Amino acid sequence: MKLVERFVLLLALIFLAGCTSIHPPASPIGNKTAILEEKDDSTHQGNRITIESLKSDRMLSRSPIKEMVTSETTDLDQDTEPASGLPMFGMTTNMDFIVAVGFVIAIGLILFYLMIRYRSRKRNHWWLSLGDIQFKYPCLNGVYCLGYRIGTSEDDEWTIRINNFKTGRNHHVQKAVKTLHYAAISLFERIGINPESTIVIPVLESAETSASSRSKVSRLAKSIADGASAKVELGCLTKNQHESLHSQVGKDARDAALAKAHYKAKKLEDGFENVLIVDDIVTRGKTMSAVAEAINDANPSMSIYGFALGRHQRKEWLRVPFRKANSKIPPELARIWDQA
Numbered sequence: 001m002k003l004v005e006r007f008v009l010l011l012a013l014i015f016l017a018g019c020t021s022i023h024p025p026a027s028p029i030g031n032k033t034a035i036l037e038e039k040d041d042s043t044h045q046g047n048r049i050t051i052e053s054l055k056s057d058r059m060l061s062r063s064p065i066k067e068m069v070t071s072e073t074t075d076l077d078q079d080t081e082p083a084s085g086l087p088m089f090g091m092t093t094n095m096d097f098i099v100a101v102g103f104v105i106a107i108g109l110i111l112f113y114l115m116i117r118y119r120s121r122k123r124n125h126w127w128l129s130l131g132d133i134q135f136k137y138p139c140l141n142g143v144y145c146l147g148y149r150i151g152t153s154e155d156d157e158w159t160i161r162i163n164n165f166k167t168g169r170n171h172h173v174q175k176a177v178k179t180l181h182y183a184a185i186s187l188f189e190r191i192g193i194n195p196e197s198t199i200v201i202p203v204l205e206s207a208e209t210s211a212s213s214r215s216k217v218s219r220l221a222k223s224i225a226d227g228a229s230a231k232v233e234l235g236c237l238t239k240n241q242h243e244s245l246h247s248q249v250g251k252d253a254r255d256a257a258l259a260k261a262h263y264k265a266k267k268l269e270d271g272f273e274n275v276l277i278v279d280d281i282v283t284r285g286k287t288m289s290a291v292a293e294a295i296n297d298a299n300p301s302m303s304i305y306g307f308a309l310g311r312h313q314r315k316e317w318l319r320v321p322f323r324k325a326n327s328k329i330p331p332e333l334a335r336i337w338d339q340a
Contacts, residue, residue, distance in 0.1 A: 011109050126328035127190040130311060133285030139292040140285070142191060142305045146180075146333075147326040149281060149310035150318070158326040161337055162310040165216065166280065173216045175340040176309060177223040179333050184227025191305055193274045195228035201236050203279040203291055204263075206244040211237060220309060221278040231272070237291065239263045245287065258286055263294040268302065275304045282308035 130143040149162045164172040180187075188195045202211055202221035211218050211234040218234060225232035242260040268275070277291050288306045295304055318325055 137285055137289035139296050139304060140306050141303050145308040145311045147310060147329050149312045150315050150325060168216055173219060175337045177219050178340040179337045180220060181223040181227040182336050183333060184224045188228050195230035197272050198230045198274040198276055199268055199272050200225040200230050200232045200276045200278060203287060204237055204239050206242055209238060209241060217280050236265050237263060263290050265294040265298040268299050275302050277306045279308045281310050281312050283312040
């Protein structure tokens with residue numbers, strides 16, 4: 001789709017440039033009129049005395065002056081014939097018609113380009129944008145997720161899928177990996193960043209001090225990077241081991257466990273503009289913000305975004321009806337997940 005958009009926009013620019021660079025030759029009508037006016041002035045000046053000396057219409061009709069005036073009038077009528085083109089549309093030459101057609105084609109191509117962009121954004125708008133987390137933590141330029149994980153509900157299919165992934169069993173992790181690999185390009189389009197200038201970094205699990213290629217979050221990050229031709233960096237983050245946040249009861253207990261992590265990040269490779277942090281579950285965004293702050297300290301010029309497989313949400317806190325919470329997720333993703 002990117003190639004189609006660029007091709008259409010290039011054609012539109014070529015037509016516009018071609019139309020604005022065309023300068024139709026000056027119309028001969030204006031030159032002929034100016035010449036005739038000069039001839040008329042010289043003729044009348046040279047023969048004014050002769051015409052005034054004629055006393056009667058009969059003498060005027062016999063004089064050669066009238067023949068000269070008649071001849072000039074005939075030449076003027078012949079020289080001022082309508083120009084070729086489309087005068088009914090206000091176009092006096094064929095060149096005007098070509099320029100007008102070029103502008104119409106250019107405008108049509110621009111409108112077509114805008115339509116493609118609109119449909120692309122609308123097609124990828126189903127990814128959840130977590131504006132509350134972004135607002136709370138300015139170090140994150142945007143946070144997105146696949147869908148809601150509605151507690152431990154057994155009535156929502158996507159909640160069941162995400163909870164199965166959380167078990168860490170290989171076949172459940174592989175289902176998520178294949179699904180995100182398929183949807184990776186759509187995710188980057190939704191965020192609005194170029195995957196070729198983005199580094200994907202996984203969040204470390206509670207027992208990790210550095211990223212392991214076998215962890216389920218690292219596999220998620222690698223699948224997203226591979227699916228969109230981005231770069232994955234497993235060696236960026238280090239931290240201390242701490243208790244699992246999901247095993248802690250209450251906000252204060254989770255904050256205390258996270259405070260023991262002390263995330264640190266290294267300087268990333270030059271030539272990249274964005275970082276995409278990947279996690280499995282996001283609730284309040286505290287862990288993701290801690291990772292983002294560490295990366296920002298080492299790489300202050302990078303734009304940092306976050307992605308999680310699911311947003312943990314209680315059923316009573318949902319802003320939409322329970323049955324519609326994950327209804328926007330495309331059916332083909334459910335099919336890919338279930339068939340993997």
